[in-house]
Amino acid sequence: MINPKEGATASTGLPWGDAERAAWRSRQRKHRSYASDVLQALDRVGEPFQVETYGEVVYGDERYPLRAVRSRQWRAGLPGVLITGGVHGYETSGVHGALRFLEERAQGLEAQVNWLVVPCVSPWAYERIHRWNSDAVDPNRSFREPSPSQEAAALMRLVQRYQSQFLAHIDLHETTDSDETEFRPALAARDGLAFEPGSIPDGFYLVDDAQHPQPAFQQAIIEAVERVTHIAPPDAKGELIGSPMVSRGVIHYDFKKLGLCAGITGARYTTTTEVYPDSPRATPEQCIQAQVAAVVAAIGFVVGHTPS
Template sequence: MTEQNRIYPIGTPGKPWGEEEKMQWLQAQTKKRDYREQVLTKLEAMAPRFDIQQYGSLEYSVGQYPLFVVRNKNWNSENPTVLVTGGVHGYETSGVQGALQFIDTELENYSEHFNFVVFPCLSPWGYETINRWNPDAVDPNRSFIDDSPAQECALVMEHLEQADIDILVHIDLHETTDSDNSEFRPAKAAREGEVNTNWNIPDGFYLVGDSENLQLDFQQAVLNEVRQVTHIADADEDGKLIDATVDTEGLISFPVNSLGLCISMTNAMYTTTTEVYPDSARATPQECNQAQVAAVVGGLKFLQ
């Protein structure tokens, strides 16, 4: 699954992109699927069952995108609150569709004991164009920081700050795809003026935890639930996943606060980032969606 490194067609090797290169990149992007059709219509169908609110709108030269958050109607201030985020990277399909499926099939089953705040698609332009970045060539999942350069991050952080909710759990739904090596890592290297080096793409599901607050039992509970749906990724010959040392089977970790990752944006005690592998010959798109649902359910079962 390792692909050969290649020179990206935009920019000059060794020179970081300027505005001209970023515009050239943006102009090369095309719409490949429809946010309204695949996301908003599903939310509209679920509206009678949940509290669904627009929390902002992305304002780009390429278009405007309304953003929505879902909560359970039987909100109880005495219950702990679970935050689920999907579509931080819009191209990671099961992150979005898995979040929607969790809302539709499981959220109500646990709302007696938990409050839920679910952002099913933080990056709708990325979803439509199948992109990791936003239109400004910024990676949202490195931008959950003060004065964020990404509208997607700033809007969700502002909403949570205004809501003033104590979050106990945050599960962020992602994928690792073959296109990480064929497109996104080469593009990142070109943008930064660096030499691209690809990593091995893990075949299977794994988690990314916070190395400064790993909560290993919680991570293991999530993996055990997912294991019933799809296979857990094996470490490569160097004992790594995406070039990171494995903490335990199916789990790696990073200092998420310093990296500006999504799971750093609250003070939640339990946090994890899921990584599904949709290009596996051993998994279907529906299994990938179900694995995302299982990840959230596994975390909830651990806390009950």
């Protein structure tokens, strides 16, 4: 887990300027390698599929190629499914869940759906185990035009090439203890606000689109994931991370209004997964398997609800 001192900054009551962002950036350190963990993994799994470079993230002298993998044969008449991970680079099981799906399950589903997988949307943040990109911008609040995030802008350009071919989008995330100890305090400091403590749900949950909810789709995923890891119960207010739990393990966000990744396709079936890797009841492997189970269940639901 990231050292809190690398990102923690007390709020001055004023939003950050260039100097504060530069000071924050100077404290960030690499903890792992995007090239080794992601690009080399895609080299291994890519042969049966179609691997493409859809853009590049550039910060100073650091350059990160952005890779996507899709069904080798994109068949007319099959539903399209987008799977994204690593929009927040520190959410490890999202990245490795997407890679595991490619390694173990993707090939067997090519006859049922056209799928596109983007395992790591934010490589700079992946290496530093951080939520933000190098500009102290949260990519998962930046899926709007014009986007302040290189990562979000590149993914939006990729999705535009597929126009309206996606029936579903599964965006793989985690909620971690560092959200409360590190990233929310840093957000308050960046924006010149007072930090208001919250709580972290113990278990897996989903975020559905408040404007286009699909409760049956969400519950199909919850039921599948429950066979792998536990589902988060509501807090004393009946909430998860400050939002009412609308059904077991499900809350609502307005995807478009908030600029969330899960809102970029306009697909009918969309969800954001949230795994809790810091739970004493879950292992890193369970978290990866939970992400894979969510993807497979989502695809199964889509296939079962697509007219033949």
